[in-house]
Amino acid sequence: MTLNMGPQHPSTHGVLRVVLELDGETVVKAKPIIGYLHTGMEKQAEYKTYTQSIPQTDRMDYLAPMSNNLALCLAAEKLLGIAAPARAQAIRVLLTELTRISAHCVWLGTHALDIGAMTVFFYCFREREKVLSIYEHVCGARMTASYFRVGGLSADIPAGFLDRCQTFVDEMPAHADEYERLLSKNPIWLARTRGVAPLSAADAVALGATGPILRGSGVRWDLRKNEPYCDYDQYDFEVPTGEHGDAYDRYRVRVQEIRQATRIADQAIQKLRAMGERGDYRLRDFKYVVPPKEEVKTSMEALIHHFKIVAHGFFPPVGEAYQAIEAPKGELGFYFVSDGTPRPWRMKVRSPSFVNLQTLPTMIQGRLVADVITAIGSLDIVLGEIDR
C-alpha cells in the first residue's frame, strides 16, 4: 500500500511530505518530498547586498535566527578578510549558545509531543520564551533577530543585559534536570525511542549527516571544537556523543548539549564582564562597517562612510569563500562568490536540515509506520531551512 503522509501533517514539523510504501505496518520504502516552502532565497540574495540578506537568513531556520545570522556574517568576513573584535565575538557566542538552548527546547517539546508526552512541551516552551525575551531585550525582535552584522553587531548590548542572561544561565541546569526527570527513565519514552530509527556511524557519514545526528551515531565531530570560529577554542566544554545512533541517543546528545551550551554561555558572560559592559561591538574599518551613530552625527568623514555603505554596500574582493558553523542542527555554511560588486554573484546555503533529512529513508526502512513519527522528530528538521 502506498500511503501519503503530509504535507499537512502535524508531526512533519512544517510542510514535509513523505510517500510511504507499506507492507502491512512495515515500511518498505520511504521518499521524502520537499520544496513546498521554497522561496528562492539564493536567487534573491543575488539581487541584494550582503547586509540585506541577513534578514532573509532569520527565516531559514526560524528557531535559530542568531546562528543563521552568524554563519552569513562569518562567511562574508572570511571573503573580506576581516574579523570582528573579540568582545563582539564573545557576544555572538553568548547569543548563539542561548539560541542552541532555545532550539533544542523547541525540538524536545515538539518531539515529546509527537510521541505522546504532553507535559514536556509546556516546560520546554517556558524556557524558550525566556530566550525570546532575551532576544527582544538585545535587538527588539523575538524571532527575526537580524542582530549580527558583517564585522560585528548592529548595536551594543543594552544595560542590564548580562545580569538577565546570568539569571537564565544559572537556572537552566535545573530545568534540564526537570526534562530528564520526565523522560530519561520514563518506560513509555524508552519504548518509543530506544532502538528506534537507528543510523550507523558509517551511514551517517556517507549520507552527510551533521550535528546531533552524527554525534548521536557516535562520531565526535563538532565544528566548535574541530574548526573553531569566534574564539571557541578559548571556551571549556565537552562534545557529547551517543553509542547506538537511535532516537534515544539523539535525545541524550541534545539534552547534554543544552547543558554544555549553558556552560559556554556562562563563560561568555564572565568574559564580557571582564571586557566591560560597554565597549567595542564592531570593527572600526569603515570601508566595510557602518560607523557608530554618534560619530555619523558629528563627523563629516563618518557621515560619508555611512552614506556609502548604506547607499550601495561594501565592495568585497573578487573571489569566493565558504564558512561553516555548528548550528543547533548541524553544519550550517554559506558560500559566497563575489565579482567585486556589493552584491554576491552567488550565495549558496548548506543547510543542515536539508542534508540530515536524507537519512530518513535509511532510518525507517523495514521499521514500523508508527516509528516514522519518531524518526522525523528525532531528526529535528525545519522546513524553512530545507526549502530556502
Next chain:
Amino acid sequence: MALAPARVEERLRERFTGTSIERQTGEAVRDHTLVVPADRLVEMAAFLRDEPELRFAMLSWVGGVDLLPREPRFEVIYHLLSLEHTCRITLKVRVHEAEPHVPTVIGVWPTANWHERETYDFYGIVFDGHPDLTRILLPDDWVGWPLRKDSPLGYQEVAFTHNTPGRMLPKPDLTVLKPKKVRYRAH
C-alpha cells in the same frame, strides 16, 4: 594533527599524473580549490575518500555557479570534508552550456543524491548516472532553470480589488524584469 590542503593537492597530482589539475588562484579565493576534469572526477573522488592519509569520507555539499558570459559557463563545486584529519578541500568541474553533463558521485558519497538534484533543479546541469534526477525544490512542471543568470527574478502582482482582472498578469512580464544594470565605482 590537521592535514594541510596543499598536501592533498600533492597526493592528487602524484596519483593522477598527466591529468590537468589546476589550483584556482585569485585575490580572494579563501578555500583551497582544485579545478579537475569531469571525466576523472569519480576516480579522484574514490581516491580522496579511500586513501588512508586523506579520508575525505564526507561530501559537505555540491553546488553550481553560473559564470555567464564566460565560457565554460557553469561550475559544479564539490566541498569535501575529512573528519579523520580535519581538512576541507574544494573540487570544481567546469561545464559547457552546450553539453551540461557531469558524472554523478553518488557511488562514492550517497549524500550527493539531493545535492545533485538541487543543482539540476537550479541550473539544468545533468548528472549522468543519477538514479532519480528530478526537480527537488521547484514544482515538477516548472519551466526553466531559475538560478541561471539569464533567468529573471520574476514576481506576480498582488491581487487587490482595484487591479483585478485588468492589471493582474498571470506570468511575470519578462521585458521589464531584466536585472537593472548598475555601474559601481570603487572607492
